[in-house]
Amino acid sequence: MFEQLKDQLSGRLLVPGEEAYNERRKVWNTAYDKYPAAIVVCQSAADVAAAVQFAKKANLEVTIRGGGHHVAGTAVSDGALMIDCSDMRKVTVDLERRIAIVEPGATLGDVDAETQKFGLATPTGTVTETGIAGLALCGGTGYLRGKYGLTSDNIRSARMVTADGEEIQVSEREHPDLYWAIRGGGGNFGVVTSFEFNLYPLGPEVLSVDVMYDYKDAKQVLRNAQAFLRKAPDEVSFNMMTFQMPAAPGVPESLHHRRVIVIAGLYAGDKADGHDAVQPLRELAQPISDNTGVVRYTELQSRFDLAAPKNVAVAGTSLFIKEFNEEAIDALLALLEQPPRSSLLVQFWECHGQMNRVPSDATAFAVRDASFLLCFDVDYPMEEEKPCKDWIDSAYKTMLPYSTRQASYLNTVQADPQIIRDTYGDNYKKLAAIKQKYDPTNFFRHNHNIQPQG
Numbered sequence: 001m002f003e004q005l006k007d008q009l010s011g012r013l014l015v016p017g018e019e020a021y022n023e024r025r026k027v028w029n030t031a032y033d034k035y036p037a038a039i040v041v042c043q044s045a046a047d048v049a050a051a052v053q054f055a056k057k058a059n060l061e062v063t064i065r066g067g068g069h070h071v072a073g074t075a076v077s078d079g080a081l082m083i084d085c086s087d088m089r090k091v092t093v094d095l096e097r098r099i100a101i102v103e104p105g106a107t108l109g110d111v112d113a114e115t116q117k118f119g120l121a122t123p124t125g126t127v128t129e130t131g132i133a134g135l136a137l138c139g140g141t142g143y144l145r146g147k148y149g150l151t152s153d154n155i156r157s158a159r160m161v162t163a164d165g166e167e168i169q170v171s172e173r174e175h176p177d178l179y180w181a182i183r184g185g186g187g188n189f190g191v192v193t194s195f196e197f198n199l200y201p202l203g204p205e206v207l208s209v210d211v212m213y214d215y216k217d218a219k220q221v222l223r224n225a226q227a228f229l230r231k232a233p234d235e236v237s238f239n240m241m242t243f244q245m246p247a248a249p250g251v252p253e254s255l256h257h258r259r260v261i262v263i264a265g266l267y268a269g270d271k272a273d274g275h276d277a278v279q280p281l282r283e284l285a286q287p288i289s290d291n292t293g294v295v296r297y298t299e300l301q302s303r304f305d306l307a308a309p310k311n312v313a314v315a316g317t318s319l320f321i322k323e324f325n326e327e328a329i330d331a332l333l334a335l336l337e338q339p340p341r342s343s344l345l346v347q348f349w350e351c352h353g354q355m356n357r358v359p360s361d362a363t364a365f366a367v368r369d370a371s372f373l374l375c376f377d378v379d380y381p382m383e384e385e386k387p388c389k390d391w392i393d394s395a396y397k398t399m400l401p402y403s404t405r406q407a408s409y410l411n412t413v414q415a416d417p418q419i420i421r422d423t424y425g426d427n428y429k430k431l432a433a434i435k436q437k438y439d440p441t442n443f444f445r446h447n448h449n450i451q452p453q454g
């Protein structure tokens, strides 16, 4: 069946039974153990176009794989044709235009490695193996968001193969409606074959915040972090995360099994000016440890690589929180009294500065008025799937009253139709109209789906 497609490709076509097929069908979240009809390992935009045209003719569904890291496993589906872009990883810096030209299979690590050669960076996320494509198309929040906004805010242009199999250029001038939609609208509108991202001077060394508090001080830490945020300069962006320390080699015995809150952040300005600005984050409570100091930007960006779960099933959800007031803090801490497993990771990514300054209707990414993004993730053995998923659902429901218009971060949540609508809010109608124009049959449906406006 696939012979005709195979002949058109510069990349490979993998079918069930091949070892490489078995490797390529795997995604980060092993709960999604799916068997696609075949996998097109693309080497070029022409391969992507051939795959789209073939799938349309053969009436096959398609999935798109960038880095394969979405917790909802949308990059793979039983019986669909997987358009695997993960071999297309080239990153090129254009110094004159101050942009990075990035292929869709690049990881965040690929992007940082190349741009840092020139002392430049674009906002990405915080674990290097994550794919840039999925991350950028649904937002993208890392340590540069306060100063430079989300990754999606920094898409200067993109090339993409649309549902009719044609490759087009998308920018402020070319297909401006699509340019609006892909900055937050995810993989709904076509397969991006190349991005252009804005670049800014940064590094190679930066002032990084790295503080650990005891979980018993969680209330104080959250309260003080919220207060700090009200006057935090754009240059300071930070993530907080609470988890139970493992009894692993290299971890001091005094920390084994201890619940902690870690603050990781960055001052995106002159290192010498940053110390005063980040000082409040070092005094949210009495720290257990404080390694705040100057590090290479690439070191900061890979700090959590080893801690990120690998080869495990994960259940996760997220909500944008309006404000961690006393009531919201109490609700959260009561919830965390009974974690589903010791592997529970709760993250609080602050939202302020440039990422909140972009008007909510300026791009598809609508959530510009939250003060924190709250993410819950738990990894589990399959026999514990149900209680873990149930706990995640109950965590979502418990925190919903404290959310910003019930909005979630679509990069860290299941593809639930109501959550998708709530998240896009007033932007959903416009997205549905653009979907109708470019993909009226909903050919690209394995994603956080926007229904074409019928």
Ligand SMILES: Cc1cc2nc3c(=O)[nH]c(=O)nc-3n(C[C@H](O)[C@H](O)[C@H](O)COP(=O)(O)OP(=O)(O)OC[C@H]3O[C@@H](n4cnc5c(N)ncnc54)[C@H](O)[C@@H]3O)c2cc1C
Binding pocket: 027, 028, 064, 065, 066, 067, 068, 069, 070, 071, 073, 074, 075, 085, 104, 124, 125, 126, 127, 130, 131, 132, 133, 134, 135, 136, 137, 139, 140, 141, 142, 186, 187, 188, 190, 191, 192, 193, 308, 309, 411, 412, 446, 447, 448
């Ligand atoms: C360990 C880990 C750390 C993370 N850290 C962060 C972080 O710091 N900040 C943050 O914002 N997010 C973070 N995330 C979430 C991340 O943004 C999402 O997982 C994102 O989907 C990853 O992109 P991907 O290309 O790897 O995903 P994939 O699973 O490959 O793709 C997800 C979806 O994106 C779309 N897509 C992918 N490639 C293309 C393409 N070329 N064209 C069109 N559509 C495409 C498709 O709809 C696809 O189903 C993290 C996730 C993990 C697992």
